[in-house]
Amino acid sequence: MKYKILCSDLDGTLLSTKSDVSDFTIAEVSRIRKETKIILVSARMPRSMTYLQRRLGIEHEPIICYNGALVLDGETEIASTLIDLHHVTQIHTMADALLIKLGLYYKDEWYVEEDTERVQKEILYTRATPIFRATSETISDWKDRKASAHKIMLMGTKETADILYPLLVENFSESLNLYRSNDTLIEVAPKSVSKLSAIKQLLNEGSTINDVISFGDNYNDIEMLKYSGYGVAVGNAREEVKAIAKSITLKNTEHGVAQFIKEHLL
Template sequence: MNYKILCSDLDGTLLSTKSDVSEATITEIYRIKEKIKVVLVSARMPKSMTYLQERLGIEHEPIICYNGALVLDQNKELNSVTIAISTLKSVYQLAEKHNIKLGLYYKDEWYVEESSERVEKEINYTKAYPTFRKTTDTFYDWKTRKISGAHKIMLMGTKETCDAIYSQLEDKFHKDIAIYRSNDTLIELAPKSVSKLSAIQLLLSQNQTLEDIIAFGDNYNDLEMLKQVGCGVAVANAREEVKAIANFVTASNTEHGVAKFIKEHVIV
């Protein structure tokens, strides 16, 4: 297989642990990176991706953060789309009714009201640290600094509270917000007008098309990307819906599935 760009999701896909890539993955990326552009595509914030770029020797390449809401080429901002503060306030009011806590993200800023088991896991997994303060204080601060809104909202609850709020979020915000169920206790919200695929399209040069791309993923927010590129590859631990639309299914992330597929199929 000959491709010009390789795009990969991180959590559950390229990462063999919760926070790092394996030596097998590093070896394969180093083998191809001079001939194929390698782009990391994630719901993570920039600082939680750049340390992985350094591990893979691709820090000179762009990164797609927050499911496409923020696209960076080193220090240059290629695209930035946020959820308006007015919408954030409505989400906050609904979350309060369900006793669900919010994580608010803007560029490399992350705000939560208090620590929790979930917040500590995020710190451990992403190597980023939040600022602890009231959500209403964050709204006021952003308005004062003329920040338009959040690149991502993370709702942190229990399975029961997330089950209860999910349909309400879809009913009220489906026109403006993309809603992803990360797991039983996490829901991620991103601007509806962008996606991993739309961000990838921004990076294509005049002589490139989506057919020139091989992409790897595991979750619902990878569906569109894997379906539209030249070759979409799901890891074995991916959602069944993702595996169903993929061109290929490789080994699981913990078995270094991306590295195995690159080694066996990607020619440079």
């Protein structure tokens, strides 16, 4: 089995722990990286991905951040799609009424209102540090800079997320991708982009989506796996992801991506 491009999700897929790749994964990527383009595809911000590129020896390759909302090749911005700032303001108002906090992401900037256990976990897992300030201040700053969010992370409880999520779907489903990453977290991204659309932007002349093998575990990986030349789900993937995958490998904690590379990629 041979593919020109390998695209992999990070959290729950390529990462064997919450924040790092295994030596086995590094070795297998190293074995194929001269013949195969390795592209990391994630909901993470750039600086939470570039340290992994360095670990894997693929700093020269592009990265797909924020589920496709920001595509970078080194310092070069290939594509950038922002959430309308008016929508950011509306979502803030709705979340604030339920005491749900916002994490706001723009390029390599990350803003949160207060230091919480959830924020500390994010700092630990992604090796990034946020700027602490009121969301209203960030929105005002972005208005002056003509900026906005590549991604919004809504952090509440299961009960408040259960209330807010259907309200967001009712009001924003036509313009935003709304993704519940777990019981307490809701991720928001522009509707017009996805991991798949970003991958297509990076295809060179002579390459098609059929030349891509992709790996993932969660709902935001389904489209990428379904339409790639070959889509592989890790063993810990959601059942809906496994259902559309062409193959299922070991769990991420068992180095499933590396094991598949070892067994199937020349």
